[in-house]
Amino acid sequence: MMNKNFISKTSPKWILWSIITALIVLAGIIVMAIAGVNDSKATASGNLVVVNVSMESDRYEDELENIQAVCEKTFEEAGVEPVYSYTGEISLQSHEIVYVFDIMDKVDGVKDALQDKFDAMPEYERNFIKTSEVTNSVRDKLPGGYAKFLWRNVLAGVVIAVAAFLYVTLRYKLSHGITTFVTAGASAAISCGLIIATRVVITPSVMYAVLFSMLVSVVFSVLFAAKNRKAEKEQGAITDAEKLAETVPVCDVVKLSVMLGVVILALAIVGICMAANFAWFALIVAFALLAAVYGALLLGPSVYLAIYKKLAAFEAKRARYDYKKGGKSKKAEKKEAPAVPAAAEESAAE
Amino acid sequence: MGKKKSLVLMVIITIILVALTVFSVAPSFWFPWNDGLKGWNSVTAEFIDFGSDYEGGYYAYYYPEGVISEAQYKDNLESLNDDDKAEYEERFIRHGGLYLDTEAEFITEGNEISDDFKAEMEKFKDVVSARYQEKGYSQYTVSVVDHYAIRVEVPASDANYADTMQAFAQTGELTLKLNGEVVDELSDEDASASELIKKFSMGTKFAYKFIHVRLTKAGADLINRLEEEGSIVSQSADTTYDGSTGLWIYLGDTPMLPVYTENIASNTVLKCAHNEAEAAGYLQTRIILMNSALENGGFSFSIEDVNSEMREMDNVYGKNSVTAILIFLAAVTVLAIAVAIVRCKRYGIVFGYMACSYLSIVALCFAFITARVFEFTLGSAIIYVLGLLVMLLLHCKHYDAIKNEVSQGKTVNSAVTLGYKKTLWLTVDVYVVLALGAFALLIGLAGVATLAWQALICVAAGALCNLLWGRVINYTYLSASKDKYKYFGFVREDDEDDE
Numbered sequence: 139m140m141n142k143n144f145i146s147k148t149s150p151k152w153i154l155w156s157i158i159t160a161l162i163v164l165a166g167i168i169v170m171a172i173a174g175v176n177d178s179k180a181t182a183s184g185n186l187v188v189v190n191v192s193m194e195s196d197r198y199e200d201e202l203e204n205i206q207a208v209c210e211k212t213f214e215e216a217g218v219e220p221v222y223s224y225t226g227e228i229s230l231q232s233h234e235i236v237y238v239f240d241i242m243d244k245v246d247g248v249k250d251a252l253q254d255k256f257d258a259m260p261e262y263e264r265n266f267i268k269t270s271e272v273t274n275s276v277r278d279k280l281p282g283g284y285a286k287f288l289w290r291n292v293l294a295g296v297v298i299a300v301a302a303f304l305y306v307t308l309r310y311k312l313s314h315g316i317t318t319f320v321t322a323g324a325s326a327a328i329s330c331g332l333i334i335a336t337r338v339v340i341t342p343s344v345m346y347a348v349l350f351s352m353l354v355s356v357v358f359s360v361l362f363a364a365k366n367r368k369a370e371k372e373q374g375a376i377t378d379a380e381k382l383a384e385t386v387p388v389c390d391v392v393k394l395s396v397m398l399g400v401v402i403l404a405l406a407i408v409g410i411c412m413a414a415n416f417a418w419f420a421l422i423v424a425f426a427l428l429a430a431v432y433g434a435l436l437l438g439p440s441v442y443l444a445i446y447k448k449l450a451a452f453e454a455k456r457a458r459y460d461y462k463k464g465g466k467s468k469k470a471e472k473k474e475a476p477a478v479p480a481a482a483e484e485s486a487a488e
Numbered sequence: 489m490g491k492k493k494s495l496v497l498m499v500i501i502t503i504i505l506v507a508l509t510v511f512s513v514a515p516s517f518w519f520p521w522n523d524g525l526k527g528w529n530s531v532t533a534e535f536i537d538f539g540s541d542y543e544g545g546y547y548a549y550y551y552p553e554g555v556i557s558e559a560q561y562k563d564n565l566e567s568l569n570d571d572d573k574a575e576y577e578e579r580f581i582r583h584g585g586l587y588l589d590t591e592a593e594f595i596t597e598g599n600e601i602s603d604d605f606k607a608e609m610e611k612f613k614d615v616v617s618a619r620y621q622e623k624g625y626s627q628y629t630v631s632v633v634d635h636y637a638i639r640v641e642v643p644a645s646d647a648n649y650a651d652t653m654q655a656f657a658q659t660g661e662l663t664l665k666l667n668g669e670v671v672d673e674l675s676d677e678d679a680s681a682s683e684l685i686k687k688f689s690m691g692t693k694f695a696y697k698f699i700h701v702r703l704t705k706a707g708a709d710l711i712n713r714l715e716e717e718g719s720i721v722s723q724s725a726d727t728t729y730d731g732s733t734g735l736w737i738y739l740g741d742t743p744m745l746p747v748y749t750e751n752i753a754s755n756t757v758l759k760c761a762h763n764e765a766e767a768a769g770y771l772q773t774r775i776i777l778m779n780s781a782l783e784n785g786g787f788s789f790s791i792e793d794v795n796s797e798m799r800e801m802d803n804v805y806g807k808n809s810v811t812a813i814l815i816f817l818a819a820v821t822v823l824a825i826a827v828a829i830v831r832c833k834r835y836g837i838v839f840g841y842m843a844c845s846y847l848s849i850v851a852l853c854f855a856f857i858t859a860r861v862f863e864f865t866l867g868s869a870i871i872y873v874l875g876l877l878v879m880l881l882l883h884c885k886h887y888d889a890i891k892n893e894v895s896q897g898k899t900v901n902s903a904v905t906l907g908y909k910k911t912l913w914l915t916v917d918v919y920v921v922l923a924l925g926a927f928a929l930l931i932g933l934a935g936v937a938t939l940a941w942q943a944l945i946c947v948a949a950g951a952l953c954n955l956l957w958g959r960v961i962n963y964t965y966l967s968a969s970k971d972k973y974k975y976f977g978f979v980r981e982d983d984e985d986d987e
């Protein structure tokens with residue numbers, strides 16, 4: 139009941155929710171303008187220090203930690219920190235450890251210092267450990283580059299919203315169709331705004347989360363439309379906030395959101411325990427879910443109510459307009475007209 | 489349906505479903521016999537391609553002739569004696585982390601890099617990017633190393649990575665050679681193969697794939713002339729298969745595609761190099777490469793030994809990420825079944841059957857529905873979960889509708905029918921909007937396009953389970969049940985009064 143009261147209080151405030159939506163998006167834009175997006179270091183360009191190790195695989199596996207410790211200590215002494223590292227295997231005898239640094243870091247001296255250290259270590263005397271340094275600038279990571287990747291996926295998002303709008307409009311009514319379109323778009327925009335504003339690391343997975351938010355949002359919209367239509371069949375047109383609150387599928391939204399929330403939490407725990415990137419993805423999906431729930435419980439009902447009232451007013455105005463012009467009554471007269479002479483003819487015949 | 493009949497049917501369904509689930513997703517293990525050499529791999533373990541995020545990948549460096557890496561330079565230097573060392577040091581100039589051979593053609597007299605080479609390298613980077621883009625990976629990287637080398641990275645799901653990396657490094661020009669000599673039509677320096685060939689594409693006939701070569705008018709005239717002269721040989725006549733007999737399409741000095749008399753399909757079409765469908769990736773790589781050469785021409789430099797520059801890399805999410813994501817998905821599925829049983833009593837067990845069916849369908853479709861690069865990403869995991877939970881939500885809505893009907897005094901059987909009927913359109917609506925959304929995702933690129941197929945599979949499997957399979961299971965299980973009220977966890981009004 140409290141939920142219904144809450145929804146009945148929030149649903150007339152569509153301007154407030156629109157402003158909040160706009161502010162979240164604006165925050166994202168401002169943060170992006172000032173600091174840029176927090177691009178994934180794994181996708182960015184950087185200076186690479188490559189440590190080539192010629193060693194038999196068995197020994198390499200035993201020595202890997204020691205070699206990495208030497209590298210890390212040297213980096214620490216030089217005051218530089220690699221963004222990330224990975225190991226590569228060329229053959230059973232030849233391996234490499236790649237340290238990726240920020241493009242601004244000067245690593246040439248570091249590489250030489252590292253080489254000196256390995257040269258001075260008697261245990262590696264008979265092995266070939268050589269350090270080298272290159273500048274790696276990522277040219278293309280996704281088909282057509284980032285711009286094409288972005289606009290094609292944004293287009294996919296727009297089509298989701300438009301397709302859902304058309305279907306819901308055909309199956310239910312225009313006001314629900316518009317609400318579906320608005321909440322799906324707002325969910326995507328809010329997800330992006332939150333992700334950018336909170337400086338979460340941007341990876342291609344962000345796109346999955348944003349599109350996930352839109353899909354969840356359209357499901358919520360359909361549940362709302364179905365419940366609303368059922369209530370309207372029983373009670374007639376619903377125009378006030380209190381009655382509308384009863385048709386918002388709070389229970390279903392909460393159920394699905396709690397279940398998804400538990401799943402996201404589980405993913406975050408798996409991420410923290412086993413694979414750190416899962417935790418980042420869990421955070422991004424949590425933002426996406428939050429945006430969809432916000433759209434379903436706060437923005438959606440308020441937008442629906444505002445649109446419904448506008449459309450009803452427009453319909454009323456049109457009806458009045460038609461009445462004044464006499465279009466409708468003339469049509470009615472035309473329909474009724476043949477009946478009058480026929481009746482007259484009948485009476486005349488009698 | 490009779491109780492015995494439905495009981496037998498439930499047992500059969502259970503056995504089939506358990507077998508299917510084990511076949512689809514059970515973890516891999518080794519048999520204790522055969523010295524542990526043989527083992528069991530489920531469909532998930534065997535056939536689903538996990539992206540480079542989960543399974544790592546391969547990377548390689550493309551060094552143009554005359555450019556070597558610092559490691560290679562040091563290696564070479566150490567193998568020389570002191571006199572040669574000084575000469576070797578003089579011979580190479582350092583550029584970032586690369587060493588450039590001053591004896592290479594692209595180094596001018598003042599030890600400067602020629603402008604032509606710079607321009608060609610710029611073009612080559614674009615060409616290489618376009619080749620990898622065309623291959624259709626959902627994830628790949630092409631980066632430039634100190635201006636004059638290229639680093640490419642592909643996911644582990646590409647079983648033919650070595651072939652792809654080697655093929656896409658080719659810089660030669662496309663030509664047609666007759667008995668090892670360039671045909672007269674291309675003997676002029678300015679002549680290009682694009683005057684004779686329009687494009688290469690993939691063709692399919694039964695279980696075979698072949699390369700479709702579309703010729704221009706000049707190309708068709710050339711083929712007619714050579715056919716009349718009897719210069720084009722039949723496949724059986726080409727015993728060497730090294731490009732020296734008959735008409736061959738060459739890339740630089742590499743013979744790429746023979747043109748035999750059997751390959752001439754029509755005036756302007758050749759159907760060359762048949763291959764089994766399994767090897768489609770090999771032909772696709774050749775088609776991309778030859779189209780690229782047709783469009784961009786050749787380059788004056790070649791790429792040095794790509795094989796020795798290939799490396800295998802670990803995944804970015806850590807070594808246990810595949811295990812972690814599979815445990816996570818299994819836990820979510822079990823949790824969803826548990827929630828259904830707690831909420832819907834034995835009707836929740838029906839959801840258990842639905843969830844296992846959903847899991848099996850999704851796993852099998854992910855593994856077999858397409859032979860293309862079809863990688864399992866974090867997006868795939870979240871789409872699977874969304875499909876499962878939407879299925880659970882709608883299952884609970886069916887339960888609520890049945891409960892509502894029973895509370896109005898209907899019998900369980902008619903409540904079930906009415907409950908399904910009343911929630912039918914809601915279920916249809918939810919799956920239609922999700923299917924429309926999944927279709928819309930096909931517009932997206934890279935991982936999103938892959939995600940679209942996976943979303944469509946999840947939506948179709950969910951809809952099938954909610955609208956049809958769940959009803960069948962429920963009908964069978966309910967028929968086998970002694971107390972239909974207890975089955976749903978309902979309390980009869982008579983029972984309440986008794987209490």
